[in-house]
Amino acid sequence: xxxxxxxxxxxxxxxxxxxxxxxxxxxxxxxxxxxxxxxxxxxxxxxxxxxxxxxxxxxxxxxxxxxxxxxxxxxxxxxxxxxxxxxxxxxxxxxxxxxxxxxxxxxxxxxxxxxxxxxxxxxxxxxxxxxxxxxxxxxxxxxxxxxxxxxxxxxxxxxxxxxxxxxxxxxxxxxxxxxxxxxxxxxxxxxxxxxxxxxxxxxxxxxxxxxxxxxxxxxxxxxxxxxxxxxxxxxxxxxxxxxxxxxxxxxxxxxxxxxxxxxxxxxxxxxxxxxxxxxxxxxxxxxxxxxxxxxxxxxxxxxxxxxxxxxxxxxxxxxxxxxxxxxxxxxxxxxxxxxxxxxxxxxxxxxxxxxxxxxxxxxxxxxxxxxxxxxxxxxxxxxxxxxxxxx
Amino acid sequence: xxxxxxxxxxxxxxxxxxxxxxxxxxxxxxxxxxxxxxxxxxxxxxxxxxxxxxxxxxxxxxxxxxxxxxxxxxxxxxxxxxxxxxxxxxxxxxxxxxxxxxxxxxxxxxxxxxxxxxxxxxxxxxxxxxxxxxxxxxxxxxxxxxxxxxxxxxxxxxxxxxxxxxxxxxxxxxxxxxxxxxxxxxxxxxxxxxxxxxxxxxxxxxxxxxxxxxxxxxxxxxxxxxxxxxxxxxxxxxxxxxxxxxxxxxxxxxxxxxxxxxxxxxxxxxxxxxxxxxxxxxxxxxxxxxxxxxxxxxxxxxxxxxxxxxxxxxxxxxxxxxxxxxxxxxxxxxxxxxxxxxxxxxxxxxxxxxxxxxxxxxxxxxxx
Numbered sequence: 001x002x003x004x005x006x007x008x009x010x011x012x013x014x015x016x017x018x019x020x021x022x023x024x025x026x027x028x029x030x031x032x033x034x035x036x037x038x039x040x041x042x043x044x045x046x047x048x049x050x051x052x053x054x055x056x057x058x059x060x061x062x063x064x065x066x067x068x069x070x071x072x073x074x075x076x077x078x079x080x081x082x083x084x085x086x087x088x089x090x091x092x093x094x095x096x097x098x099x100x101x102x103x104x105x106x107x108x109x110x111x112x113x114x115x116x117x118x119x120x121x122x123x124x125x126x127x128x129x130x131x132x133x134x135x136x137x138x139x140x141x142x143x144x145x146x147x148x149x150x151x152x153x154x155x156x157x158x159x160x161x162x163x164x165x166x167x168x169x170x171x172x173x174x175x176x177x178x179x180x181x182x183x184x185x186x187x188x189x190x191x192x193x194x195x196x197x198x199x200x201x202x203x204x205x206x207x208x209x210x211x212x213x214x215x216x217x218x219x220x221x222x223x224x225x226x227x228x229x230x231x232x233x234x235x236x237x238x239x240x241x242x243x244x245x246x247x248x249x250x251x252x253x254x255x256x257x258x259x260x261x262x263x264x265x266x267x268x269x270x271x272x273x274x275x276x277x278x279x280x281x282x283x284x285x286x287x288x289x290x291x292x293x294x295x296x297x298x299x300x301x302x303x304x305x306x307x308x309x310x311x312x313x314x315x316x317x318x319x320x321x322x323x324x325x326x327x328x329x330x331x332x333x334x335x336x337x338x339x340x341x342x343x344x345x346x347x348x349x350x351x352x353x354x355x356x357x358x359x360x361x362x363x364x365x366x367x368x369x370x371x372x373x374x375x376x377x378x379x380x381x382x383x384x385x386x387x388x389x390x391x
Numbered sequence: 392x393x394x395x396x397x398x399x400x401x402x403x404x405x406x407x408x409x410x411x412x413x414x415x416x417x418x419x420x421x422x423x424x425x426x427x428x429x430x431x432x433x434x435x436x437x438x439x440x441x442x443x444x445x446x447x448x449x450x451x452x453x454x455x456x457x458x459x460x461x462x463x464x465x466x467x468x469x470x471x472x473x474x475x476x477x478x479x480x481x482x483x484x485x486x487x488x489x490x491x492x493x494x495x496x497x498x499x500x501x502x503x504x505x506x507x508x509x510x511x512x513x514x515x516x517x518x519x520x521x522x523x524x525x526x527x528x529x530x531x532x533x534x535x536x537x538x539x540x541x542x543x544x545x546x547x548x549x550x551x552x553x554x555x556x557x558x559x560x561x562x563x564x565x566x567x568x569x570x571x572x573x574x575x576x577x578x579x580x581x582x583x584x585x586x587x588x589x590x591x592x593x594x595x596x597x598x599x600x601x602x603x604x605x606x607x608x609x610x611x612x613x614x615x616x617x618x619x620x621x622x623x624x625x626x627x628x629x630x631x632x633x634x635x636x637x638x639x640x641x642x643x644x645x646x647x648x649x650x651x652x653x654x655x656x657x658x659x660x661x662x663x664x665x666x667x668x669x670x671x672x673x674x675x676x677x678x679x680x681x682x683x684x685x686x687x688x689x690x691x692x693x694x695x696x697x698x699x700x701x702x703x704x705x706x707x708x709x710x711x712x713x714x715x716x717x718x719x720x721x722x723x724x725x726x727x728x729x730x731x732x733x734x735x736x737x738x739x740x741x742x743x744x745x746x747x748x749x750x751x752x753x754x755x756x757x758x759x
Contacts, residue, residue, distance in 0.1 A: 020507065020509040020510040021506075021507050021509050141639070141640075144504050144505055147649065149650060199636060200632060203633060203636055204633050204634075354564075354566035356567075357570040360567075
């Protein structure tokens with residue numbers, strides 16, 4: 001009797017375990033990079049608007065997007081070979097992201113899986129079409145298998161070129177860019193942004209910044225230089241690496257980086273180890289006045305042989321100089337952002353919203369105008385804690 | 392009343408049952424609903440609804456105490472007469488059945504989206520219902536034991552995960568505080584109190600509790616645990632996604648778990664693990680309500696065994712769960728009917744019981 005019962009249970013296992021969702025691992029393609037570019041016919045938006053929702057045959061082949069999927073070549077893996085595989089790409093023209101996915105499935109003998117996508121590259125051309133951007137962003141949020149941890153970058157020119165690029169130190173582009181961005185603890189000029197932060201920033205502040213990739217075809221080099229500014233789903237411009245570093249400081253997100261001043265023609269390098277930022281706000285004659293206090297601490301990395309640093313007087317002099325120079329620099333950067341891009345990259349809107357809702361209720365209607373006219377004062381306080389191994 | 396002398400439920404059993412019954416599949420969409428109603432002040436609304444739920448629970452405890460800790464159906468019969476007892480009993484049964492069926496549908500839709508994409512909905516229904524029936528047939532002592540074990544199985548991993556998610560959290564996201572019009576708090580409380588639904592399970596287990604003096608204390612601990620857990624989940628999700636993203640995510644908690652990335656990570660893609668734990672979250676709610684419904688049905692129709700009434704409910708669960716055409720309809724049905732049911736079963740019923748039993752003190756209840 002007992003044996004019969006056990007037999008029945010065992011047969012149940014055969015008939016009921018996950019038959020529907022079975023996919024062998026060697027039948028899968030794990031997409032690691034998704035590249036999104038504007039298609040040839042993306043400017044046809046007006047014609048598409050004429051289509052009514054109940055139109056038949058709306059699946060016509062409009063090349064609005066050009067999507068590239070990059071995936072490691074799993075056949076590279078084997079018992080003898082370890083490490084990271086070379087990357088291969090599929091490129092498709094499609095009218096939407098889901099269409100691109102279906103078309104890519106048609107070009108690939110294996111099941112495409114998004115679960116391990118780690119990098120999203122979007123071209124700056126693509127950000128010229130806010131309607132299409134909104135569609136794609138909706139897809140990126142709606143698709144449950146997509147990872148919100150994926151890093152997002154903007155690329156100059158055709159995305160496909162970047163995906164086919166073979167870096168020297170890594171075997172594929174995704175690892176390469178990931179590595180570049182992860183090093184950003186040392187490099188102040190990159191603000192790593194993952195999909196979640198990107199979407200949250202767009203929602204909370206109406207704008208976002210993404211690391212900006214450029215390619216040099218003669219030298220065969222890919223570089224991360226500065227950041228691209230996006231406002232209202234359109235690409236507004238590029239911030240230089242120095243400007244990016246300043247923004248990072250003003251956002252209070254800097255984890256490490258360096259700043260320099262010159263004294264008698266010699267550079268003094270200051271390595272920033274930590275930063276604290278505090279915003280306060282005044283409201284005078286319909287003008288918002290923001291005071292941003294930045295407290296930095298760190299160490300001196302380079303001075304001049306024969307000169308001694310181990311004196312409170314010299315150190316406080318250097319600190320003073322840093323305070324002055326950084327204050328000027330950052331105030332200039334803020335002016336540029338205010339007037340040229342009129343985007344609030346520091347998070348001032350968030351600040352008003354969170355800490356002064358009564359003011360926010362008044363200014364929210366024409367926030368852009370209020371922001372443009374706001375006075376932003378910056379106070380820098382540098383603390384040099386260490387001076388290295390010699391006096 | 393042989394069963395009444397079987398005092399089998401320990402204080403911990405009562406606590407675990409209360410917690411695992413209340414915290415179900417609903418947690419995962421709770422922050423979304425709150426963010427839409429009151430923005431960052433969701434924690435306040437949770438706290439207030441928790442207090443209301445506690446007051447209602449103490450009504451239930453008091454009413455049970457005044458009636459000599461007998462079965463809810465017997466109390467109804469003694470106090471209101473047979474017809475009303477049958478009506479109220481059937482209605483309570485219907486409430487539990489409806490609630491778990493809607494829960495089953497949402498749960499299945501979510502599982503299909505994140506875990507088992509190709510598996511037919513009907514199959515997931517069947518397996519869950521059959522598993523539930525198996526447990527319910529095991530009578531109340533097994534159910535309580537199951538609750539006691541699942542409590543740890545559920546909360547140790549989930550709390551660990553929540554701790555890891557702190558890494559991404561920006562706590563200032565819940566600001567500005569107290570910046571909503573008062574009526575939106577009222578709306579928030581009405582919507583949010585439904586997530587505390589499930590404490591009618593006390594009607595079922597209070598008669599079996601060993602230490603009857605401590606019931607009120609243990610129930611209070613249970614409701615506090617639920618409140619703290621809900622608040623933690625709410626603050627973390629809003630902290631990770633900001634208010635605007637939380638407003639559009641259907642199941643922000645799952646998305647949050649997917650987003651967690653431990654620095655220097657040795658595991659990626661947690662959600663597989665969490666989804667499996669989540670199955671227990673739903674399953675405990677399901678079985679407890681299912682048992683409650685079956686037990687009432689047994690009393691109403693004077694069946695000898697709970698196995699029969701459990702079997703009668705099975706097709707109802709299956710059909711009601713299949714009824715909504717899509718996930719949107721399931722949401723609409725739940726939000727439309729659960730406040731009404733809540734009002735009848737968990738507000739009016741306890742108050743009525745309390746009023747009647749205290750006015751007739753020393754009457755029927757003690758003569759038995």
